[in-house]
Amino acid sequence: MTPAPIIPLVYYQVLAAIIFTIxxxxxxxxxxxxxxxxxxxxxxNAVNLSFVAxxxxxxxxxxxxxxxxxxxxxxxxxxxxxxILVAIFRNRDTAxxxxxxxxxx
Amino acid sequence: MLDYLGWIPALPLIGAIVNGLGAGRLPxxxxxxxxxxxxxxxxxxxxxxxxxLLQFPPDQRYHLEQAFSWVDSGDLSVPVRLxxxxxxxxxxxxxxxxxxxIHVYSTGYMGHEKAYGRYFAYLNLFTFSMLVLxxxxxxxxxxxxxxxxxxxxxxxxxxxxxxxxAASAGKKAFVVNRxxxxxxxxxxxLIFVSFTTLDFGRVFxxxxxxxxxxxxxxTAIALFLFIGATGKSAQIPLYVWLPDAMEGPTPVSxxxxxxxxVTAGVYMIARCHILYTLAPAALMVVAVVGAAxxxxxxxxxxxxxxxxxxxxxxxxxxxxxxxxxxxxxxxASGIFHLMTHAFFKALLFLGSGSVIHALSGEQDMDxxxxxxxxxxxxxVTMLIATLAIAGIFPFAGFFSKDExxxxxxxxxxxxxxxxxxxxxxxxxxxxxxxxxxxxHGPSRLTEEAKHHLHESPNSMTIPLMIxxxxxxxxxxxxxxxxxxxxxxxxxxxPVFADVTHVAGGAAAAHGAEHGxxxxxxxxMVISLAVAAAGIFLAYRFYMVDPAAPKRLAEQMRGLYxxxxxxxxxxxxxxxxxxxxxxxxSIALWQKFDAAVIDGAVNGxxxxxxxxxxxxxxxxxxxxxxxxxxxxxxxxxxxxxxxLR
Amino acid sequence: MLISAFLFAMFxxxxxxxxxxxxxxxxxxxCALMLVGVLLSxxxxxxxxxxxxxxALQVLVYAGAIMVLFLFVLMLLNLKGENPLLTRGxxxxxxxxxxxxxxxxxxxxxxxxxxxAGSMGAVPTVPRGFGSPAAxxxxxxxVWLYPFEITSILLLIAVIGAVVLAKRKFG
Numbered sequence: 001m002t003p004a005p006i007i008p009l010v011y012y013q014v015l016a017a018i019i020f021t022i023x024x025x026x027x028x029x030x031x032x033x034x035x036x037x038x039x040x041x042x043x044x045n046a047v048n049l050s051f052v053a054x055x056x057x058x059x060x061x062x063x064x065x066x067x068x069x070x071x072x073x074x075x076x077x078x079x080x081x082x083x084i085l086v087a088i089f090r091n092r093d094t095a096x097x098x099x100x101x102x103x104x105x
Numbered sequence: 106m107l108d109y110l111g112w113i114p115a116l117p118l119i120g121a122i123v124n125g126l127g128a129g130r131l132p133x134x135x136x137x138x139x140x141x142x143x144x145x146x147x148x149x150x151x152x153x154x155x156x157x158l159l160q161f162p163p164d165q166r167y168h169l170e171q172a173f174s175w176v177d178s179g180d181l182s183v184p185v186r187l188x189x190x191x192x193x194x195x196x197x198x199x200x201x202x203x204x205x206x207i208h209v210y211s212t213g214y215m216g217h218e219k220a221y222g223r224y225f226a227y228l229n230l231f232t233f234s235m236l237v238l239x240x241x242x243x244x245x246x247x248x249x250x251x252x253x254x255x256x257x258x259x260x261x262x263x264x265x266x267x268x269x270x271a272a273s274a275g276k277k278a279f280v281v282n283r284x285x286x287x288x289x290x291x292x293x294x295l296i297f298v299s300f301t302t303l304d305f306g307r308v309f310x311x312x313x314x315x316x317x318x319x320x321x322x323x324t325a326i327a328l329f330l331f332i333g334a335t336g337k338s339a340q341i342p343l344y345v346w347l348p349d350a351m352e353g354p355t356p357v358s359x360x361x362x363x364x365x366x367v368t369a370g371v372y373m374i375a376r377c378h379i380l381y382t383l384a385p386a387a388l389m390v391v392a393v394v395g396a397a398x399x400x401x402x403x404x405x406x407x408x409x410x411x412x413x414x415x416x417x418x419x420x421x422x423x424x425x426x427x428x429x430x431x432x433x434x435x436x437a438s439g440i441f442h443l444m445t446h447a448f449f450k451a452l453l454f455l456g457s458g459s460v461i462h463a464l465s466g467e468q469d470m471d472x473x474x475x476x477x478x479x480x481x482x483x484x485v486t487m488l489i490a491t492l493a494i495a496g497i498f499p500f501a502g503f504f505s506k507d508e509x510x511x512x513x514x515x516x517x518x519x520x521x522x523x524x525x526x527x528x529x530x531x532x533x534x535x536x537x538x539x540x541x542x543x544x545h546g547p548s549r550l551t552e553e554a555k556h557h558l559h560e561s562p563n564s565m566t567i568p569l570m571i572x573x574x575x576x577x578x579x580x581x582x583x584x585x586x587x588x589x590x591x592x593x594x595x596x597x598x599p600v601f602a603d604v605t606h607v608a609g610g611a612a613a614a615h616g617a618e619h620g621x622x623x624x625x626x627x628x629m630v631i632s633l634a635v636a637a638a639g640i641f642l643a644y645r646f647y648m649v650d651p652a653a654p655k656r657l658a659e660q661m662r663g664l665y666x667x668x669x670x671x672x673x674x675x676x677x678x679x680x681x682x683x684x685x686x687x688x689x690s691i692a693l694w695q696k697f698d699a700a701v702i703d704g705a706v707n708g709x710x711x712x713x714x715x716x717x718x719x720x721x722x723x724x725x726x727x728x729x730x731x732x733x734x735x736x737x738x739x740x741x742x743x744x745x746x747x748l749r
Numbered sequence: 750m751l752i753s754a755f756l757f758a759m760f761x762x763x764x765x766x767x768x769x770x771x772x773x774x775x776x777x778x779x780c781a782l783m784l785v786g787v788l789l790s791x792x793x794x795x796x797x798x799x800x801x802x803x804x805a806l807q808v809l810v811y812a813g814a815i816m817v818l819f820l821f822v823l824m825l826l827n828l829k830g831e832n833p834l835l836t837r838g839x840x841x842x843x844x845x846x847x848x849x850x851x852x853x854x855x856x857x858x859x860x861x862x863x864x865x866a867g868s869m870g871a872v873p874t875v876p877r878g879f880g881s882p883a884a885x886x887x888x889x890x891x892v893w894l895y896p897f898e899i900t901s902i903l904l905l906i907a908v909i910g911a912v913v914l915a916k917r918k919f920g
Contacts, residue, residue: 007757009872010859012794015761017855019768019787021848024739026772027732028844029835034828036732038771038784038819041811045791048803056798059875061888067803068885071810072900076907078815082822083914089826097728104726729844736847743854747861 012053020046031096033085037078044074106153110170110187113150113197114236116143121229128222140225141208144232148201155194163599166191169242169306176245180301188242188305192600195440195593196239196372199447200365204232206568207360210455213564214356214462224264224354231257235365239372244293244303247373251289251337254366255282261361262353274349281346285336292329295322309379309603318383327380327387331394334370340428341398344421345675351413355458358413363420363454364447371427371443375436379603382434392432392517396524399425401672403531407538408669411468412457415539419494420450422528426509429525435512436601437594442505444593445579449493449502452572456487459561459569460543464554470539475548479558482566484544486573491540493576495533496636504580507629511585514628522628526635533639541647585629586622757797763790777828781819788812800880 019042026039048067055063089095120143124136131139158166168189176183189197208228215224234253241247259282263275293303299315299322300308316323334340339347350362361367374381374391381388399422406418423446430439461468463480477484493500496507506529514522550558560566584590646653658665667673767786774780788811795804835841878884889897 007754007797007872011757011761012798013859014856015764015794017852017859018765020855021852022765022768022772024736024848024851025845028729028736028848029841030772031833031835032777032828034777034819034822034826035772035780038780041784041815042768042771042787045787045811048807049791049794052795052798052800052803056800056875057872059873059879061880061884064800064803064880064885065888065893067800068806068889069896069900071806072904075810075815076903078818079907079911080914082818083911086822086825086915095826095828100728101726103724733844733847736844736851740847740850740854743851743858747854747857 009053009057013050016046016050016053018046019043019049031098033088033095033097036097037081037085041074041078044070106150106157107168107170107189109150110154110168110189110240111172113147113154113201114187114233114240116147116150117229117232117236119143121226121233124222124229125226128220128226131222133216133221136222136225137212140229141205141212143229144201144205144208147232147236148198148205151194151197151201154189155198158189158191158194163595164602166194166599181297181303183243183245183303185246186242187240189240190600191596191598192372192375192440193239195444195597197236199444200232200235200239203364203447203451203572204235204360206571207356207364207451207455210359210458210565210568211354211356213562214458215354218354220264224261227257227260227264228357228360231261231361231366235369238369242305244296244305244308247376248286248289248293251333251369251373252286254361254369255279255286255337258282258350258361258366261357262350264353264357268352271352274346274352278346278350281343282336285333285343288329288332288336290333292326292333295326295329299326305376309377312379312383316380316383319385320383323380324384324387327377327384328390330373330377330380331387331391334373334428335394336370337373338367338370338424338428339421340370340394340424341401344398344402345678347421348414348417348671351411351417355413355454355461358417359451359454359458362417363450367420367424368427368443368447371424371431371439374428374431375440375600378431378436378601381431388432388434390432391428392513392521395425395428395430395432396513396517396521396528397425398422399429399528400524400531401425403528403535404668405671406535407531408665410470412460412470412473412539412543413454413468415470415535416450416453416457419453419532419536422532423450423494426506426525426528429513429517429521430509433512433516433521435509435516437597438505438508438512440597441583441593442509445493445501445505445576448572448575448579449490449500452486452490452569452576453494455565455569455572456483456490457543459483459565460487462561462565463558464550465557467551467554470542472549472551472554473543474546474550475544476558477544480544480560482560482569486566486569487544488540489573489576491536494536495640496529496632497640498633499577499580501576501579503633504583504585507632508583508585510632511625511628514624526632529632530635530639533636534643537640537643538647541643545648546651585625753797756793760790760793760797763787764794777823778820781816781823784819785812785816788816798880799875802880802882802885 023039023041023043023046026042027036030036030039048070051063051067051070055061085095088100092100094100120139123139124131127136158168170187170189172185172187174182175185208225211224211228215221218224231254234250234257236250238247238250238254241250255278259275259279262278263272265271266275296308297303300311302308312323316326332343336343347362347367351358353362381391402418402421402425406415406422409415409418423442427439427442427446430436430442460473460476460480460483463476463483464473467473489500493502496503510522510525510529513525548555583593670676764787767783767790770783771780771787774783788807792804792807792812795801795807
């Protein structure tokens with residue numbers, strides 16, 4: 001059940017860079033907080049992919065462990081983030097980040 | 106018993122904490138029991154330690170008890186360590202013994218006070234501080250006690266803080282004491298610079314080798330420490346606070362401003378006697394200041410009308426005698442007078458407190474008189490104390506004062522002796538003036554006071570009687586001219602033994618002591634005669650011919666006004682020192698503080714506000730802009746890593 | 750060789766396509782489904798990299814739990830498509846510019862000689878059981894035990910925080 005990955009690992013890194021960049025663009029251009037969250041997930045997945053690829057290259061399990069922790073933190077982040085989103089939506093009837101400017105100095 | 110040494114200061118501290126925290130909640134009986142019980146127990150332990158100390162051979166009567174390390178920084182290492190040697194033993198016995206009697210007396214005298222717990226908390230705290238002062242084995246710990254007793258003195262003078270006069274008297278005592286404390290601190294710094302330690306044992310052991318006799322450093326240390334002593338022990342020029350300190354409750358005047366705290370300066374000089382013997386000039390200053398104070402304060406005491414103020418000036422005068430003794434190198438004699446003075450002056454204050462109590466707070470002697478029959482116990486005890494302070498044989502004051510005068514003649518010369526004798530004459534006169542005006546002659550009481558007139562309760566009269574007994578027999582531990590009679594000197598001898606090594610003069614004085622017995626008897630007779638003359642004059646003036654004082658005052662109008670107004674010392678101090686400082690401070694406040702300091706602080710605040718307003722523009726509140734800035738940071742970090 | 754190259758190309762294509770779909774689709778539900786596509790294809794890539802346990806986790810935690818959470822919130826809020834789709838202001842233009850710069854820098858790094866030397870050449874073989882649950886567990890419960898336990902506390906806090914924040918009325 002371990003098909004030998006003969007594809008050079010640099011392709012994985014390039015793919016991770018592409019997905020990461022798409023995530024960055026999503027965070028910066030979309031208005032909906034929900035989509036921004038999804039874009040953040042994209043970025044995290046790209047990083048995870050990069051970790052696993054490097055881990056495979058060096059034959060070390062540490063990258064896997066890191067991915068494991070990233071997943072746990074992502075789960076926590078999404079749970080709290082979405083709860084905040086729900087609370088904001090209740091109070092201001094919007095989930096668009098450019099409508100919420102409470103921090104303006 | 107020496108194992109329990111630490112409990113001597115600890116017990117009053119516990120009492121102070123319990124009474125202080127429980128003030129207003131504990132019942133009066135509990136406060137009295139804790140307040141007096143802790144000091145009484147400390148006295149019992151002190152007696153036990155005394156017994157234990159006597160078991161040792163004389164040159165081994167030296168005990169150290171380390172509690173914990175207090176300061177340990179660089180060269181400076183100061184432990185909290187208690188020292189028990191004959192000198193501190195005598196002081197501990199006086200502080201706890203007389204202190205206990207005065208605590209007992211206070212339960213009667215202060216019985217009607219509202220803030221009863223506060224009073225006992227302060228009094229216990231004072232006892233603790235005083236014990237730390239006399240049992241400290243280094244200068245810093247001694248200074249801790251020194252400041253502690255000063256604080257308690259301030260608190261107790263201002264005990265009736267609702268009275269503006271009491272509050273300002275407390276403040277005056279505190280400020281004047283600070284001037285003295287400054288001297289003490291400078292002296293302490295100089296000691297540290299010279300010895301790199303503040304430990305008594307090391308400083309005194311190394312003093313003869315490190316300081317040249319008569320060198321500037323030795324003189325400077327001795328003089329600065331003496332400034333501290335003049336502040337605490339009310340000597341010229343810093344005596345002005347003590348008469349005002351009479352605003353405090355009378356037992357406080359007895360304990361703090363007569364028997365114990367004001368003797369701290371005397372004790373300190375006795376403790377540092379090696380430093381003083383290395384600085385003969387400073388010793389001379391001590392003797393002259395002491396003699397001058399003894400005479401000066403006695404003259405003021407002649408004309409005071411307030412019974413407690415007479416006693417206050419008398420205390421200043423008697424402290425002058427102690428300093429005279431220190432100054433002529435008769436350290437043991439000074440401590441002897443310190444002890445007998447503690448007995449009879451505490452008794453005088455407590456007796457006057459009893460009189461004031463009986464008259465519902467009256468302190469003016471013009472409104473007393475004829476109290477002999479109404480207050481029989483107070484009268485007899487007061488008479489004993491008055492005879493003792495006047496120096497009549499065989500009361501305690503006779504022995505101690507004559508010993509000082511003898512040493513003054515021996516090592517100080519006839520002038521110091523003459524000043525002392527004149528002071529003794531004045532003392533006998535003004536003390537019997539007080540006695541006659543209070544207890545004899547026609548009654549000048551107000552109708553209301555007559556109505557309430559009563560002898561004090563047992564809790565007050567019993568301490569009076571005990572102190573009266575001590576005032577009678579206290580002198581017998583040091584009988585001159587009798588072989589083996591000088592027990593106090595012998596007991597203290599190990600402490601002052603090194604004086605003979607250091608200074609040749611004292612050794613000569615020692616030799617003269619035996620050869621000069623005829624001289625000593627002659628001096629005694631003279632001072633007895635002088636005291637008797639003083640008493641007789643007081644009798645003439647205030648019993649036989651009451652109009653005589655007035656006539657005399659008319660004849661010497663200028664002198665009378667000068668002395669009656671206490672030489673205008675307070676006014677001069679006020680005009681020449683306090684006022685300029687006050688005016689300068691106000692000028693500084695209005696010009697410098699308001700403009701420069703406030704300007705700088707407010708200016709900094711305004712500038713920060715302006716800068717913040719500028720920076721606030723960056724906070725758009727748009728999450729996307731924040732994300733963009735984060736990405737910019739990412740660009741920079743990645744760029745750095747990629748192009749490295 | 751051919752099969753794995755084909756599989757990589759397929760998963761990579763799906764991942765990139767779905768990623769673009771996530772950020773450019775107007776309907777949030779479609780975006781979420783696109784995200785599921787990305788997550789699943791990344792899971793496939795994990796298998797190609799011998800990370801079988803992480804691939805399973807990816808499906809369970811991400812595609813399962815986290816995506817369900819997203820869809821629940823979508824249903825709860827009943828979001829309509831954004832109009833306009835993109836944010837206003839300068840953030841948009843500068844954002845895309847910065848993203849491109851980041852991409853270039855990432856490529857620069859990945860293709861730089863030091864990194865390339867390792868990842869371009871023949872891929873080293875790994876021992877049997879690499880990336881299996883047993884291998885992960887062995888490391889996780891020894892070397893990384895404390896971080897692992899602390900993570901559980903983090904998740905607990907997240908659960909409590911989410912409940913408190915999402916409650917209708919505070920207090």
